[in-house]
Amino acid sequence: MAKHRGRGVATINYPVGMNLGGDPSQALVHSNPTGKFTVTLSSIDLGQGMKSVTRQICAETLGVPVEDVYVDTADSDTGPHCMGSFASRGTHRVGNAVMQAAREARAVMMEAAAEELEVDPGDLETDGRGSIHVKGAPSRSISVRDVAIAAQFRQGKTISGRGIFLIPLSDVDPETGEMSPATCYAHACLIAEVEVDDETGDVTVLKMTSAYELGRAINPKLVEQQLVGGAWMGMSHALYETPEPYYPDTREGPRDFNEYLMPGPGDICPHDIAVLERPAPDGPYGAKGPGEMCANPVLPAIANAVFAAVGVRIDELPITPEKILRALKARGGAPPHARAR
Amino acid sequence: MLELRKDIFADERDDSLREVGQPTPRQDILGHVTGTSAFYDDHRFANLLHLKILRSPHAHARIRAIDDHAAARAPGVKRIIRAADVPVNLNTLLSLIQFGKDDEPSLASDVVRYKGEPILGIVATSERAASEALNLVRVSYDPLPAVFDVEEALRPGAVSVNATYPKNTFEYYGKYDHQKLRFGDVEAAFGQADKVLEDRYQMSPIEHAPTETNGSIAVPDTNGRFVVYTSTQALFFSLDTAAKINAMPSNQLHFVGGTVGGGFGGKVDTLTEPLAILAARLTGAPVRYRLSRHEEMQFGSPRGAERIYIKDGVMRDGRIIARKVRAYFDSGAYTRLSSYAAVKCAAHIPGPYTIANVHADVFCVFTNRTPATAMRGFGVTALDFALECQMDKDAVAIGMDPLEFRMLNAYRDGDLKAHRREAKNCALIECAQVAAEKANWPLREEFRRMSSRVGRASGRVDAPPPRAPVAQTGAGPFRRPYDRPAASGPVPNEPPPAPPQATPPPAPPPPGATHGARRFSSVFGTRRR
DSSP: OOEEEEEEEEEEEEEOSSTTOOOOEEEEEEEOTTSOEEEEOOOOBSSSOHHHHHHHHHHHHHTSOGGGEEEEOOBTTTSOOBOOSOTTOIIIIIHHHHHHHHHHHHHHHHHHHHHHHTSOGGGEEEOSSSEEEETTEEEEEEEHHHHHHHIIIIIOOOOEEEEEEOOOOOOBOTTTOOBOOOSOEEEEEEEEEEEEETTTOOEEEEEEEEEEEOSOOSSHHHHHHHHHHHHHHHHHHHHTOOSOTTTTSOOSOOOSTTTSOOOOGGGOOOEEEEEEOOOOTTSGGGOOOOTTGGGTTHHHHHHHHHHHHHSOOOOBSSOOHHHHHHHHHHHTSOOGGGBOO | OEEEOTTTTGGGOOOOOSSTTOOOOOTTHHHHHHTOSOOGGGOOOTTOEEEEEEEOSSSSEEEEEEEOHHHHTSTTEEEEEOGGGOTTOEEOGGGGGTOSOOOEESSOSSEEOSTTOEEEEEEESSHHHHHHHHTTOEEEEEEOOOOOOHHHHTSTTOOOOBTTBTTSBOOBTTTBSSEEEEESOHHHHHHHOSEEEEEEEEOOOOOOOOSSOSEEEEEEOGGGOEEEEEOOSOHHHHHHHHHHHTTOOGGGEEEEOOBOSOOTTTTSSOOSHHHHHHHHHHHSSOEEEEOOHHHHHHTSOOBOOEEEEEEEEEOTTSOEEEEEEEEEEEEETSOTTHHHHHHHHHHHTTOSBOOSEEEEEEEEEEOSSOOOBOOSSTTTHHHHHHHHHHHHHHHHHHTOOHHHHHHHHBOOTTOBOTTSOBOOSOOHHHHHHHHHHHHTOOOOHHHHTOOTTOOGGGOOOOOOOTTSOOOOOSSOSOOOOTTSOOOSSSOTTOOOOOOTTTSOOSSOOOTTOSSSOSOSBTTTBSOOO
16 A cells, blocks of 8 residues: 555646627727726626736736726616626636727826826827826826816816727537637646555645746736635645535435535645636737636646556546546556655 | 746746736725625615525425415415416526526426426525425426436437427537537548547536525615615626516516625526515515525536537547547536537537537436536536547547646647637647646656647648657747747747748648648648548
């Protein structure tokens, strides 16, 4: 009886947005009278960071500090239509809508600033710190606050913008499946290292190493949150969870978290992540979206690592100790070369 | 820990950004960590009523009679809601985008098709009063035979689950019981393959298990409007679904949400809003309908369980020349969103690899199980599990390193995918290289130097047979190493891709090709057939 170590790998890609498109999102951006901006959406923040990602995109596009932008989500009386927060579509679809709205608002802001400074709008740039100045002449400047006040009370301009992003719905050929499912794809490779106890059938995940290509990490901390959380979900799906342990038999379904098995803090392993950025031509600042894909490579990587460790293939999830022990018994034990040192 | 590899693809990015790319703290973090963010259930109302649902104890049964007289007289009970009270009882979620037929009742009236199916609602002054009144309802059933296995459900003579789709499959394009994908000729390719491997994979259903269970509060407003506080993941999707079921103009509904305690796909189905609104209309009072943890676990829709068969034809030199997939999505008793996932699954086949011959049939199957729904990676997670386990077996069968085997077959810019679109903006190879480097996974030199950015016009074959010396074919077999930033202008080995008309295709299309592709792959050039 011994513990065996093995490594497994998986490489995957993931389509961004609803399959076939046809899933619009809209955004509104406007300034209050003193140059603070509100982004109005009906998109949902379920913890993934929708408010924060769109806030950074809006600030970048307007050329103002992120503190001067506030994102209001999900009131159907004020927020324009959004298809919803699913299908890894938030950053890509809503981000693009916000970018378009912010561009329109920025154009008005620059016109208003040009009128105040008596220059051509094309000669102006934002400094990202709350001011607008003449290119090459930073001393000829005006604050965004003063521009907003002037636009509101002197020029009669609304510093606001509308945005929508839509990938038109693709046809599907019923005979061949020819279709345009998505306009961009994110990528990943994940290597899992496990230890399998051939006496108990227990699998311990020792380490994960991954590389994710996401177009652009709008906020690296939020990306890390998604990738770490998603890996936990993948590990849980691979080794622990199911509401129907004898599927397709419906017996023995859990009723609460006491009966629904999931990995606890002690089962979590170190996860070493690299993020690559190959910008998507139609992504906001090139961004794609890490939301859904991050559990996907973990399941097969763990299954393949179990094979590398003890030489058995478990093709039915979850990979429980019972299944491993039965497979080991059928195989006549683990191959000796796989023994841990 | 997370490391940003800004050196890779640096020449494709403008990195002179101020706010994008910063680890800015979340806008809502203070509220979340101090417990002051308002989720739907943090809104308080005087005279709030509570809706609880009577659910079927049978997986499949005919309802003979419902006796709710005692329940209606129970303490605290304000109203019983029956199927006949629901203005538009039959609905399907994707009717909003004109996909599929109405097949699921809000409340079952004649037949129940899964254990946990809603039959009747009780609105009372407390959740406890509503629950106690539920125990007083007497329903008599005639149990019917049930089917739980996707392949059994497709056998001739199987129990018919869903009255709208009596053959137990969703109907595609008005004529097929599955989604097809056809590319090349898999059967001919299996005949030429050195190895043919076939296997079966079974996913398990899992729970979304959000911290906050599904729920909503519907509050009568002035002018005949209702404000609905909701945990939905899709505000207008839920609003329009609720408006349809209640036969109300959409502008009588004012949905408020947007701050949600986890969803993972389980809060798209609009499980609670329509009946909460109906209960508020019928009582004139604010009504809360929230799932208990038990209901969320047992009757809130789970991730479906897919069964997937894969057959691969592989050459000894590492090329996959054919992949055939048959996949079954267990939709449970009603469609919800599984019909959509089956198409997404077909689009994802054969995974991020360039394979000349691909054939897939994907079925959305009805069984007497809680309807499945979207969950993180919908349509793809199960397929990725099956494909990546199969890739490992393929590699072992031909004695190749599993990561190099994947890189050899990885799709690259300019390749034609099985759904007949050109691959662009690829980066699978670079991810493999970086992960291998970090994990000290040994890769041979030619694999460390591979690139996804091989243009279609380069006319080269760079993939060596396993454990053989590099075959120098065509102009410059390798792109620049992935880990060198393009600092010093164009790299000699990587001429910019020429416009299609400027460079003749390197080889004539293979005879007998059934699709319009000139070349299958920048990796392998013209396929040997």
